[in-house]
Amino acid sequence: MNTEPSILEVKDLKIHFDTFEGTAQVLDGCSFTLGRGDTLGLVGETGCGKSITAKAILGLLPVPPTRIVSGEIRFHSRDLLDLSEKDLEKIRGNQIAMIFQDPMTYLNPVFSIENQMIDVIRGHARHANKTVSRGAAREKAISLLNAVNIPNPRQRIGDFPHEFSGGMRQRVLIAMALAGDPEILIADEPTTALDVTIQAQILRLIGELVERFRHSVLLISHDLGVVAAVCRRIAVMYAGNIVELTTIERIFENPAHPYTRGLLRSIPNLARRKENLVGITGSIPDFIEPPRGCRFHPRCAHRMDVCQKVKPVLADIESEHRVACFLYESSWPSASRPEERIKPLP
């Protein structure tokens, strides 16, 4: 379906976090790609490293205490991790934009929407070595607000964030993200803080915008349903690792990783309401002293000896379906057997 070359490639990204109790290995070698017009959902429990990944792409992690230990983030073949702050500023919003979880806290409460949007628009123009007058920027802001279906944008643009409802605020944030006409839109839990009905509206809006502008989208959510509504592909994360990466259809039809299965089972479903909802026993592991081998093994019903010693890599089990689990070792191509691909942990 989509064969365009990837424009964003995250390779083996490892991020550590220094706390007083020790170093938390919050991202442990995470890799994925995003093609033009591609829509990828990143799913996992809270704290599994989804947001960290998103912020790392835009260089928004505070250093210290965060440390990017290794890996690459290639955007149009440039490694974003090597870029200076100045160069990153040119990319942020202009080429990669981000929509955030809680529209209240992500809008500056003491500036009007007008001011904030004009700043963003003029900032983008400046990065492109153009100047935009305040008036022109204002017009553009109004048209953007219009595009995200805010009623009476001309009247409302001068209002302050607290004068908008939650859904409206999210629309404003989306409009701001669109201001630079970015290639990639990263949406970090864009609907989590919203009512269910509003959620649907916002998701529909994002879907429409993707159709219209052909953005590539990286959607981050803990909710499989949300991801399914927008994305074509999905990456399931567990404790700093991507454990399964496939299309949205396959994940529902044929979930491979035990964690993915558990995740699916824990979704309330009208069709299955007679069955008991099954959660996954145990909880997210300690990041400071993570379990050896597969980080999921303490919670895994299918755990084997190898799981406790060697970390499985993400490997194809069929086309467009990659899983990191030793259960599928047999279907791995010989080149990706663990003994050859990774060293056992010390």
Added chain:
Amino acid sequence: MRSKKWCLMFVADIGVIFLLSGMSQTLEIRDGKKILVYGARQPAPNIDPSQYYDWSTRMLQQSLYDALLKYVDSPPKVIPWLATNWEASPDAKVWTFHLVKNAKFHNGDPLTAEAVKFSFERTLKIKKGPAWMLLDVLTPEGIKVVDDYTIQFTLNQPYAPFETVLPWWYIMNPKVVMAHEKDGDMGQEWMKDGDAGSGPFKKKRWEHGVLYELEAVADYWRGWENPNHIDGYIFKLIREASSQRIAIQKGECDIVEGISPEDFDLVAKMPGIYVSNDPGLTTFGIKMNNQKGYTKDINIRKAICYAFDYDSLIKIYNGNAILEDSPFPIGLKGHISLKDKIYRQDLQKAKEYMEKAGYPNGGFELEYVYVQGLEEERKMGLVLIDNLGKLGIKVKMVPLTWPNMVARGSKVDTSPDMIAIFATPVFNDPDVVAYQYHKNSWGKYYGTAHYNNPEVWKLTEQARVIADFDERMKYYEQIQNMILEDAPEVFGMQYNRRWAFRDYVKGFVFCPMRFTGEIDMYPIYIQK
């Protein structure tokens, strides 16, 4: 020297400082006029001669106003001023004064006997400031204008020291004063900052809390003796002694008063500065409550007198003080030296008296009250703690504000065991000091001892009405001996009055009748 060390420490900064340092000034010459700057600590918020006096106030009053007579020189003498000559009746009750004919006020009005009468009446009616000096002996009815230039005072009772009081009763212009009368206040409100005088200077700039500037009256009725006389002076308020010192050192001030004894010694050695050093009449004593507490016992009082280290008083003033040798200040008219009887430190005797009093080992505590912020009194208190400690007496130092201290001393019951008092005789007559020991002085600041000896009181009353001075002297000799014997207080010392001058300031005449920092600016001239 230490200052060298400082310089070395901050040698790096010196370049910058040279660039930015302010120039130091000498005598201000403004439009060719010689304006002298006097740096003083005490403000003069009310210069009405009928309302108030203290040293700063009186210094300005002496410049703005004239009186019938004037105190000059040391030992002090009374010279004719507005009055050319005067006579007293043999019983010292009727006094007649003849005025100069050319005296005129600053606005040009002639100064006549009418103005003299008005001024005396005003002070007596308002009952403030110097009124107490004559309130007992003179009523407005007793003042009579004989003719334009003759005035006669008839006293209620004979009062020999009358003429010595008059230099402090300044003559005001009735027209100016009454033109500013409000609600029958006899111009009190306006006169606080007003000028209704005839003196050698007139008011120029008045900035309360900062400075007062006066300018010389070019055609002063008495004329100017020296052609280089100053054309005016600024009475500048500098509240800190150390700042005053810097000011004279840098030449920002031409005269300063009241800096610490150490600082006086220091500036005296500096080029371009000289320091005057003259014995004053102000006595320091530690008054003891004669009627209450431990100090009621004369033996305790004597023990304290013998325990006190008198030499430390001199040390506190770096040698610029003399010890009293009589209850009357040395240099005051009527003083006799009682060198052999005066108390000096003698711990043996002190202990004997403690035994007599029944406290051979002490074991009690006495209060020492002094004026908040008066450095010398504080130091003397510290000496007292040290000295009386040797008798087993503990001393508690209690600093009070002046009014609180006087309030406490006003009654026998509340008057402290010991209280530090500086007292300056206001006029040159033995009566002024003798009367401090009279019952009528009880409760005043110099009467806080509540001295109780009716015999002394009787002698004092008798002496003050006698016209012949030699006759009076017999009484005062007896009085001094009796007071000393009763040891109502620790007779302390008289410190030297000192001023620091820039060397081009000439003509200063010291007169001990003037208060601490007070200078008569009339004779001052400049010679470079």
Added chain:
Amino acid sequence: MKQKSIPMYAEHANTSGFWTQWKEEHESFFRDVRLSFYLFSRSPLSLIGMVLVGAFFLIALIGPWIVPYPEDATGAVHMSQKLTAPGSQFWFGTDEMGRDVFTRVILGTRVSLKIGLIIICAAMGIGVPLGITAGYVGGWVNETIMRITDIFLAIPGLILALAIIGALGPGITNSMIALSLVWWPGYVRLVQGKTLSLKEESFIEAALSVGAGRARIIFLHILPNCTSPIIVKASMDMGMSILAAAGLGFIGVGAQPPAPEWGAMISIARNYLPNWWWYALFPGLAIFVTVLGFNLLGDGFRDILDPQSRGYYRE
């Protein structure tokens, strides 16, 4: 609840299991303590503060036995050696009465300690009960107490203290009274605010719902929960009150001679500047170091005890 659980574990108490269990049970507490020590030890400034305050208390305690001329602080005078420069005999020089400045500075710690402790205790003694009453009872009682507090907070403390001393007369006791009288409103505000917020907490509601009495709630629940902010404030105030008392001493209405109070010493010493600089220098340094110590310690305490300001390592 906790007490019940102990015998349960006691069954296998002879093994290390008990301790493991107990530790797990109190894990959050241990984590807190560990965190506190970690934060405190990570902050060299807090440690310096602790050392300074420790030294201050120690010197105050043993002062009279270590100074070379203890009598110089109680009234002895030696006029012959006045204003001697610092040297081997007098480390900090002598003052205008020939007394050893070093002795007086060292013994000044006692005066300052006394001043600080009394002011803080008095201020707490007035402020804490009023604050709890206001916060707990609420209504017009709260209104009245807080309005009165406002009056005292309406002008800077030093001015009000000056006015009070102007009436009572100068002296160390009066300045302590004056400063106590201007210091308590801060505690009322603090405690009242804390009480108000605690009242809304679920554990108070829980205590109320099982019928706990008023006194029980105040002493068992509210007061202990106020201790942390009170300790933080008190340790900061300790320094500040010493500073304020020194200020009063400096303008001449505070401690009186021969008490070796630092502010009063400087007040006199300023007349001997610049030539006899040591006299003003050392007492001032003593004030500075003492107050610095208490401020640093207070800062350190706040970092530990006040969870709001922690947040140092959040994402």
Added chain:
Amino acid sequence: MKRYIIKRLLLIFLTLFGLITVVFLISRVAPGDPARLAAGPDATEEMVEVMRKEFGLDRPLIVQYLSYFKGLASGNLGRSIRTRHNVIDDLVQFFPATFELTVFSLLLAVVLAIPLGVLCAVYRDRFLDHAARVFSVSGMALPMFWLALMLQLFLALKFDFLPLGGRLGLLTEPPTKITHLYLVDSLLTGNWAVFKDALRHILLPAFVLCFPALASIIRVNRAEMLEVLSRDFIVSARAHGISKIRTIGQYALKNALIPTMTMIGLRYGWMLGGTILVETVFDWPGIGLYAVQSAVYSDFQPIIGVTLLIGINFMVANLIIDLIYGILDPRVRYE
């Protein structure tokens, strides 16, 4: 808004009423006899009585109290025994000096402290941050009067770099009185020599006075900046490509300024309190010095007057700060 201001003003009046009552009661505890001071050292009992009457001290306490409020309504704050002037006249004369000093000092503190606070937050745990923290902690621990003396010692006495005290040089004529603030007046009249002189005189006292304020404003601003910089909207601003400088200098600073303003308002009041010490050292003819001298003389009308004036200043300043809040933070609603 209007209702809010009126309500606040009413509250201020109420508080001032309480304040006067408290100070008035305190003042009458005094054992001293102010009339005696006014009458002079040698005055007779009769003369003291005259003074007592003149100052109204012979009347019962309650009458004095009531008549104080009566006088207050007509702007009469009683009379100072020490200066013999009406307190209101004294205050009018001395307050501009204090106002000039405190406002200059506060501006100095704000201008220095806010950029420093921002820099410390941005360069957290770097050298500048540590240096500023040491500075601010010691700034609050330094006895103001001692710092003043030491600066005098070095800058004025040893090196004659700045004047020792006072508002103007001894012989400098004050500028034409327009606002009574020498710096402003000399500028208005274009009198550069006087302006320079006034500036040289105000530098040391203003610096000393602003020292604790500087320290605490840096602290508060740093803490608030850190807090704001960790907030989500900063992340989103950055994600939208807004430059770091703009994010910090505009987006974060405006948020951080809001709590900082409270500290600035408080500090204005504390500075007024600090003038007691600073004016004493620098011989600055303002109400602080006036208050100290009055207190030492047990002269109470001026003390009540100063208390009242400073109280008004403090509370009005806080009201202004609260109104500025509304400008800075659109979420604030006055009710």
